Amino acid sequence: MARDQSQEGLLRDSERWSKDEAGHDSDSDIEATEYLDRGRAGTPPKHEYDQSFPTANKARQSGIIRCMGRRSRCCIGFLAAFIGLWILLSAGGAFVYKKYQEEPPYGQSPPWYPSPKGGIAKTWAASYDKAAKMVNKMTLAEKVNVTTGTGWQMGLAVGTNGPAVHVGFPQLQLQDGPLGIRFADNITAFPAGVTVGATWNRQLMYARGRAHAIEARQKGINVLLGPCVGPLGRMPAGGRNWEGFGADPYLQGVAGAETVKGIQSEGVMATIKHFVANEQEHFRQPWEWTLPHALSANIDDRTLHELYAWPFGDAVKAGVASVMCSYNMVNNSYACGNSKLLNGILKDEMGFQGFVMSDWLAQRSGVASALAGLDMTMPGDGAKWADGESFWGPELSRAVLNGSVPVDRLNDMVTRIVAAWYQLGQDDETKFPRQPPNFSSWTDERMGVLAPGSPSPQAQVVVNQFLNVQANHSVIAREVAAEGTVLLVNEGLLPISRTGLDEAKLKTRRSTNARTAGKRHTGKFSIGVFGEDAGPGKGPNHCKDRACNQGTLASGWGSGAVEFPYLVSPIEALRKEFDSSKVELHEYLTNKPSITGKDKVALEDLELCIVFANADSGEGYVKWEDVRGDRSDLNLQKGGDDLIVDVAAKCGSGSGDVIAVIHAVGPVLMEKWIDLPNVKAVLLANLPGQESGNALVDILFGKTNPSGHLPFTIGKSLDDYGPGAKVMYLPNGVIPQQDFSEGLYIDYRYFDKEGIEPRFEFGFGLSYTNFNLSNIRVESKKAKSALPEARPSPAAEPPSYSTVIPPKDEARFPSGFRALEKYIYPYLPAVDNIKVGHYPYPDGYDTERPLSGAGGDEGGNPDLWATYVTVTVDVRNDGPVAGAVVPQLYIEYPPKDEVDFPVRVLRGFDKFYLKPGETHTAQFSLTRRDLSYWDVVEQNWVMVTEGEYKFGVGLSSRDLPLTGRW
Ligand code: BGC
Numbered sequence: 001m002a003r004d005q006s007q008e009g010l011l012r013d014s015e016r017w018s019k020d021e022a023g024h025d026s027d028s029d030i031e032a033t034e035y036l037d038r039g040r041a042g043t044p045p046k047h048e049y050d051q052s053f054p055t056a057n058k059a060r061q062s063g064i065i066r067c068m069g070r071r072s073r074c075c076i077g078f079l080a081a082f083i084g085l086w087i088l089l090s091a092g093g094a095f096v097y098k099k100y101q102e103e104p105p106y107g108q109s110p111p112w113y114p115s116p117k118g119g120i121a122k123t124w125a126a127s128y129d130k131a132a133k134m135v136n137k138m139t140l141a142e143k144v145n146v147t148t149g150t151g152w153q154m155g156l157a158v159g160t161n162g163p164a165v166h167v168g169f170p171q172l173q174l175q176d177g178p179l180g181i182r183f184a185d186n187i188t189a190f191p192a193g194v195t196v197g198a199t200w201n202r203q204l205m206y207a208r209g210r211a212h213a214i215e216a217r218q219k220g221i222n223v224l225l226g227p228c229v230g231p232l233g234r235m236p237a238g239g240r241n242w243e244g245f246g247a248d249p250y251l252q253g254v255a256g257a258e259t260v261k262g263i264q265s266e267g268v269m270a271t272i273k274h275f276v277a278n279e280q281e282h283f284r285q286p287w288e289w290t291l292p293h294a295l296s297a298n299i300d301d302r303t304l305h306e307l308y309a310w311p312f313g314d315a316v317k318a319g320v321a322s323v324m325c326s327y328n329m330v331n332n333s334y335a336c337g338n339s340k341l342l343n344g345i346l347k348d349e350m351g352f353q354g355f356v357m358s359d360w361l362a363q364r365s366g367v368a369s370a371l372a373g374l375d376m377t378m379p380g381d382g383a384k385w386a387d388g389e390s391f392w393g394p395e396l397s398r399a400v401l402n403g404s405v406p407v408d409r410l411n412d413m414v415t416r417i418v419a420a421w422y423q424l425g426q427d428d429e430t431k432f433p434r435q436p437p438n439f440s441s442w443t444d445e446r447m448g449v450l451a452p453g454s455p456s457p458q459a460q461v462v463v464n465q466f467l468n469v470q471a472n473h474s475v476i477a478r479e480v481a482a483e484g485t486v487l488l489v490n491e492g493l494l495p496i497s498r499t500g501l502d503e504a505k506l507k508t509r510r511s512t513n514a515r516t517a518g519k520r521h522t523g524k525f526s527i528g529v530f531g532e533d534a535g536p537g538k539g540p541n542h543c544k545d546r547a548c549n550q551g552t553l554a555s556g557w558g559s560g561a562v563e564f565p566y567l568v569s570p571i572e573a574l575r576k577e578f579d580s581s582k583v584e585l586h587e588y589l590t591n592k593p594s595i596t597g598k599d600k601v602a603l604e605d606l607e608l609c610i611v612f613a614n615a616d617s618g619e620g621y622v623k624w625e626d627v628r629g630d631r632s633d634l635n636l637q638k639g640g641d642d643l644i645v646d647v648a649a650k651c652g653s654g655s656g657d658v659i660a661v662i663h664a665v666g667p668v669l670m671e672k673w674i675d676l677p678n679v680k681a682v683l684l685a686n687l688p689g690q691e692s693g694n695a696l697v698d699i700l701f702g703k704t705n706p707s708g709h710l711p712f713t714i715g716k717s718l719d720d721y722g723p724g725a726k727v728m729y730l731p732n733g734v735i736p737q738q739d740f741s742e743g744l745y746i747d748y749r750y751f752d753k754e755g756i757e758p759r760f761e762f763g764f765g766l767s768y769t770n771f772n773l774s775n776i777r778v779e780s781k782k783a784k785s786a787l788p789e790a791r792p793s794p795a796a797e798p799p800s801y802s803t804v805i806p807p808k809d810e811a812r813f814p815s816g817f818r819a820l821e822k823y824i825y826p827y828l829p830a831v832d833n834i835k836v837g838h839y840p841y842p843d844g845y846d847t848e849r850p851l852s853g854a855g856g857d858e859g860g861n862p863d864l865w866a867t868y869v870t871v872t873v874d875v876r877n878d879g880p881v882a883g884a885v886v887p888q889l890y891i892e893y894p895p896k897d898e899v900d901f902p903v904r905v906l907r908g909f910d911k912f913y914l915k916p917g918e919t920h921t922a923q924f925s926l927t928r929r930d931l932s933y934w935d936v937v938e939q940n941w942v943m944v945t946e947g948e949y950k951f952g953v954g955l956s957s958r959d960l961p962l963t964g965r966w
Contacts, residue, residue, distance in 0.1 A: 108331045109341070112343040113846075146164055162825070175225060178192070181439075183562075189563075199708060209259035239280065239558075239629030240619055241666045246712055301934065337369040351858045364383075394824075401811060481696075487765060495701050536569045549638060614638075710763060745902065771885045776963070777964070811828050870926070874922075891931070
């Protein structure tokens with residue numbers, strides 16, 4: 001296969017660009033710790049994390065220097081052993097490095113050039129017109145400024161690009177992340193993506209996105225770095241799965257698109273991330289894991305389209321302003337320099353009209369990434385954190401001046417960014433004042449400097465105004481947390497009441513229970529609450545970036561976490577809720593309750609025990625215990641399994657009823673305790689955010705009828721998810737090769753194909769009432785045909801500009817300009833030596849690619865979004881209480897020669913509220929894309945025209961009582 005980002009693409013100009021792109025000779029002295037400095041002042045210092053990383057730096061500090069001072073033999077021995085061990089352990093580096101160093105399998109993704117220009121969609125035409133007028137007036141330096149971040153900590157947000165002052169284009173302020181405003185005060189800590197996915201509620205997805213954006217706008221943020229739909233959840237232990245909405249592309253797509261719409265309804269630009277296949281944290285980026293390269297996710301074309309790229313398609317269709325490309329390689333080209341992904345799939349096929357931004361330091365080349373379709377580099381620094389040396393900035397100015405980056409590529413990069421700004425109405429200064437954010441990501445103090453990353457002296461200004469932007473968003477946070485709680489088991493125990501159990505349940509319990517039958521119960525109802533996860537611990541913000549598991553778990557860790565304004569712990573809410581005149585509450589907020597004396601007696605008399613346990617994970621730049629981003633297994637952490645088993649045995653000497661409440665970043669194994677007879681209720685509360693306890697109480701006490709459904713499968717073992725579901729903890733090469741050879745078969749698709757019985761299937765979730773589904777109707781709206789209609793001609797023309805290389809002087813440092821050290825400017829100190837030359841482009845650059853039949857408009861060929869068939873069913877609440885129901889539709893493809901199809905795939909869901917006895921009709925509209933598979937020969941979405949599609953409708957992926965055909 002042709003090589004994509006050829007190294008020649010980089011052998012263009014300045015010295016730094018002539019480095020081997022494979023990086024072997026470039027930054028081998030970079031130490032992993034440098035990549036860990038992501039903190040803010042006032043929180044534990046940068047090298048807090050050194051504890052956990054066996055870096056060269058640390059070796060020097062801890063062993064080598066001190067030891068050599070003493071020069072003892074023992075020390076030399078220790079040193080040798082240490083170095084040996086380090087070489088072995090630092091991700092197996094040396095051996096595999098040697099094995100592969102001669103021929104790293106670099107650049108196997110097909111080339112796709114030139115980069116499609118933005119401005120073809122009707123929905124963006126007006127914004128592109130305005131942008132063209134502005135961009136036309138920009139100088140070279142201004143254009144470059146707009147594309148390049150100013151450097152790590154060179155603004156108050158986590159990312160800031162440069163302005164184009166003379167034409168009135170401001171700096172954009174970019175901030176994480178998917179569940180709230182990171183590093184900010186007085187904001188809402190919403191439930192995480194996985195909890196949102198578990199609601200299966202489109203309105204809530206939208207409402208949470210909108211509330212998030214209101215806070216962002218009021219804090220002075222232009223671009224939110226979320227939502228996250230990648231990772232998708234190929235590996236249930238993947239560290240960042242919780243930032244997304246669940247292990248199914250359709251669910252991720254809907255949730256991602258609704259969130260985008262919600263965010264953008266407030267004028268804030270959303271960023272859909274991480275494009276694509278950043279499925280695990282180990283080896284996600286160079287050097288962070290010792291190796292000089294990121295892992296390569298090797299994916300076949302069909303799987304890429306049907307699983308990993310699918311939800312990005314929904315976001316593009318929803319008008320997303322920005323896409324963040326990921327750290328990893330895909331098919332051995334870095335995702336942020338992969339022309340097939342960015343130019344081909346995203347910009348041509350999906351018709352993406354906004355701009356592609358790199359993940360923080362995910363850009364690994366200069367010219368090559370520009371040609372491959374990257375439009376903005378973040379945070380600006382290139383190969384190393386915070387060194388002020390960019391792959392772009394002045395180097396992009398130089399590359400345009402010497403002809404190695406075509407002028408029209410730069411114009412397109414800038415136009416895309418400016419058009420997105422107009423598209424979201426951010427030229428309205430009443431909503432987006434052209435000022436820095438009113439908070440600083442780097443200090444909690446009121447006063448500070450505007451570019452704390454620079455050592456240059458700067459004036460102190462007010463950087464934190466402590467503006468409270470929470471409004472009543474706690475209501476939405478609470479609703480999402482409650483609706484995102486999944487009731488997995490309920491043997492008549494829930495809901496409980498303020499007095500413990502209601503009269504009827506209490507009577508049954510006391511008369512049927514062997515231990516308590518016949519006993520006189522005159523005292524209070526005795527309840528025990530167990531587990532560290534029920535309590536506040538050391539406070540929700542105890543660990544930097546939430547990177548430890550202590551107290552109740554309400555979020556994972558990393559850039560996707562926020563500073564909690566408060567966190568209502570379960571125990572706090574339970575204390576308030578129980579009627580203390582009727583209930584005696586015993587608290588054991590530890591995972592190792594040592595129960596003696598009075599407590600022991602109390603334990604024997606407990607009639608109800610609520611036990612909490614959890615499992616945490618996060619972003620891989622920091623680890624907690626042995627969890628370095630990705631979980632090491634699917635077990636409950638901190639002895640959670642043993643705690644539940646122990647509580648079940650001791651609660652009322654084994655006769656008390658037990659409710660297990662789990663907070664988790666994803667699926668956990670429950671086999672050790674799920675079948676224990678007195679574990680009568682199990683709630684998976686996911687990651688509920690600041691309203692944790694309140695939302696839990698809403699469910700436990702029946703104020704909200706549970707309506708959450710699993711956004712992933714809970715298996716009986718990790719093996720049950722298949723070989724592809726295992727995180728690669730040790731590298732298999734200098735560029736670790738992760739082959740997605742299971743193809744389409746992840747999560748329920750794998751369980752269904754292999755006939756494996758999960759513990760709880762995808763889509764499962766109980767209610768306090770019963771729903772009955774009936775009367776399925778299938779109505780054909782359009783005739784089947786294999787291929788979509790012909791790609792439409794563009795509804796608008798991209799702006800055209802002069803392609804003449806601008807005067808060199810436009811990139812010269814203005815005289816008298818006081819530059820801040822390390823701050824990234826677009827200027828060059830000397831321009832006279834720059835000559836226009838003929839530089840080789842990547843292989844395949846001159847072969848213009850045919851435009852994709854799947855493209856043609858924002859979101860792709862419009863016919864892909866046309867409804868071809870509708871399915872309706874009646875849903876009736878047959879039970880005693882009101883509640884919300886989630887009917888789900890799965891399709892089975894007709895068989896087709898030589899095309900393998902999963903047993904079934906999710907292609908529709910709805911959610912509505914029904915009073916007892918009430919009936920409502922659910923309607924599912926199936927689009928051409930929903931009914932198609934990606935045909936690698938046609939290079940298009942193809943519908944199966946022979947045979948019948950089968951539609952299963954029900955309340956989970958394995959409870960599909962109604963069947964329709966088309
Ligand atoms: C993460 C992104 C995040 C960025 C900025 C990166 O490490 O992968 O998701 O938006 O940092 O904080």
